[in-house]
Amino acid sequence: MKAIIPAAGLGTRFLPVTRVVPKEMLPIGAKPALELIVDEARAAGADEIVIVISEGKELIRKYFEGQPDIRFVYQKEQKGLGHAVLQAEIDDDALILLGDALVVGCCAAKEMVEVSKAHGGAAVIGCERVPKEKVSRYGIMKLDGDRIVDMVEKPAVEEAPSDIAVAGRYLLPAAIFGYLKTQTPGKGGEIQLTDAIRRMLSERDAYAYVYPGKRQDIGNPDGYFAALEAYRGINQN
Numbered sequence: 001m002k003a004i005i006p007a008a009g010l011g012t013r014f015l016p017v018t019r020v021v022p023k024e025m026l027p028i029g030a031k032p033a034l035e036l037i038v039d040e041a042r043a044a045g046a047d048e049i050v051i052v053i054s055e056g057k058e059l060i061r062k063y064f065e066g067q068p069d070i071r072f073v074y075q076k077e078q079k080g081l082g083h084a085v086l087q088a089e090i091d092d093d094a095l096i097l098l099g100d101a102l103v104v105g106c107c108a109a110k111e112m113v114e115v116s117k118a119h120g121g122a123a124v125i126g127c128e129r130v131p132k133e134k135v136s137r138y139g140i141m142k143l144d145g146d147r148i149v150d151m152v153e154k155p156a157v158e159e160a161p162s163d164i165a166v167a168g169r170y171l172l173p174a175a176i177f178g179y180l181k182t183q184t185p186g187k188g189g190e191i192q193l194t195d196a197i198r199r200m201l202s203e204r205d206a207y208a209y210v211y212p213g214k215r216q217d218i219g220n221p222d223g224y225f226a227a228l229e230a231y232r233g234i235n236q237n
Helices: 033-043 058-064 081-087 108-118 132-137 176-181 193-201 221-236
Strands: 002-006 048-053 070-074 094-097 101-104 123-129 139-144 147-153 164-172 206-210 214-217
Touching: 002 033, 002 081, 033 048, 033 058, 033 094, 033 101, 033 108, 048 058, 048 081, 058 070, 081 176, 081 193, 094 108, 101 164, 101 221, 108 123, 108 164, 108 206, 123 193, 147 193, 164 193, 164 206, 164 214, 176 193, 193 206, 214 221
Parallel strands: 002 048, 002 094, 048 070, 123 206
Antiparallel strands: 094 164, 101 214, 123 164, 139 147, 139 164, 147 206
């Protein structure tokens, strides 16, 4: 199993600091946030980690230089998450951990691997429950038990099929890259990973796993400060 960490975003919500320091390299205690995500991938059993970066984020490459299980690819154009993942195409199961999503309180990726094994190696998407009034901010699951029937991107509250949202972690078969290669642009003119997964669902089973930890979105200042508080709480206990 290999891991992909998309970390090519421009970090505009953190300007001006991200002109110098990528948002993924902002510290959480003594480590940059991205290293915590790398640690999670390794704990899940990934034997190779591909980090997707963009020009201007060479600080990430310099920090991890010399670690034999890490390699880098570039996303030269900002064409969406699906496009970023496609740049790291591999021939194995892909554990995808978003570079701006920290999970506090569990090793979500490791638990998802166990869930996949329980379902015969099927795809698994890490999820969280969200308040009903906030479902319009997320990709929401339509489920039959824990099997994913469909994914609805940012539905209206009255049309949401559940309160279970995609939460920054995916375990997908190598076949996902074939879907991404033929995926037409979706919302915002970008190649959306969600759209490719929806197409995959017509041919392959995938399961939702609501992991017990708390996702912290470090892609914005409020989320970053919440992550600092969460990790400080863990270290104090």
